[in-house]
Amino acid sequence: MPPMKKFVTSVSSRSFRLLLAVALVVMPLHGWALPVTGLYSHRVAVANESDGERNRAFREAFEAVVLKVTGDPRWLEHAAVQSAVANAQSYVEAISYTSQMVPVEQVPQEATPDNQGDAVNGQADTSQLDENLADQQPANPVPTPTEREQRFINVDFAQNLINQMLVSADIPIWDNNRPSVLVWMVLQDPGGQRTMLTADGNPEIISIMQDFAQSRGLPIIFPVLDFEDRRALSEDQVWALETDAIRQASARYGADSMLAGRVYFTAAGQLVGLWQFIFQDQVEMFDGVDTSLQSYLNAPLNRITSNLAAYFAITPEAALREKVLVRVDGVDNISEYSALLAYVRNLGLVESVATTGLDGERIELTLSLIGNAMQLNELIALDRGLLPVGGAVAPDSGLLHYRWTR
Secondary structure (H helix, E strand, O other): OOOOOOOOOOOOOHHEEEEHHHOOOOOOOOOOEEEEEOOEEEEEOOOOOOHHHHHHHHHHHHHHHHHHHHHOOHHOOOOHHHHHHHHHHEEEEEEEEEEEEOOOOOOOOOEEEEEEOOOOOEEEEOOOHHHHHHOOOOOOOOOOOOEEEEEEEEEEEEOOOOOOHHOOOOOOOOOEOOEEEEEEEEEEEEOEEEOOOOOOOOOHHHHHHHHHHHOOOOOOEEOOHHHHHHOOOOOHHHHHHOHHHHHHHHHOOOEEEEEEEEEEEEOOOOEEEEEEEEOOOOOEEEEEEEEEEEHHHHHHHHHHHHHHHHHOOOOOOOOOOOEEEEEEEEEOOOOOOHHHHHHHHOOOOEEEEEEOOOOEOEEEEEEEEEEEEEHHHHHHHOOOEEEEEHOOOHHHHOEEEEOOOO
């Protein structure tokens, strides 16, 4: 099966041939986008570098990669994925080993004296033992270590092989250009005191959510909560999940979606709360109750990640293939042209691109899509590297008109 993405460029003039000769250099891309990296790589802790431990790590890493690439844990139960997991080593492209110091859990000592002495009233006489132990204590006792060295294996998988496996099983693939999620949270203690979630005040919550984001390839961002944020949105407004206020306060971040939550820490140790997910024109509300902080936080994150994956992921073999003409203004030098081609090439829906027109600062591209023009427009809207000319784009017209802003 050929690679999912192919890049074919055709030219109709001598100037374009010269332009394309230098367009092979991929320009760094900057902007509002939050592209996800490392989707096809994963790190696993190992006990040693034996073959058995390495193969176990390959299987664990493979499942983690499939979860990131598809965005939905239900695909891990698919027969094709289960079969591929058993043969995970055949998908490996490269490996490397690293070491890192990690915290050590304190293990209670289990020293049992050989001579317990005589029992008095059902209790052992330990006075002589205590004296002997005191005599044996070193003058400068060695402190118990709090860290130990942990070995890790870093596994890189072949993207094209994993994609081919997923495509052949009709499993949707989620492109690495993913919608960002801005998180607002208010916490209430048993005494009724409410506070905004902050990195300084709630590092455990931030760490749990960041770990989830990394494991699922979900770009999560948090508000800085400066004077502008606090003036725009109060604790009580987040607690009430006031949609309009949350939208307005989030505008400065350019986030593609917003997750607002309130959580009440009860005196009995329960976490009780309500969540609101805002994506495009849709507002979804759902509650949460748990006794574990990690599972309480992972539940809404898992829910919205699966929803976003269902919206943006595509099944190439099942999707309609379509050609669309894209007109781009504002490309006035070779560097910008190179950057535009690199950007278009990396869009998940684009199978091939042909340059079909050049007129001053305007370029026309014909794109062959695995999907349709509406999906392409929504994918481009996540990045803001291309802005619609006139404020709107009509995919049904067969022409998408943008301005290059990088």
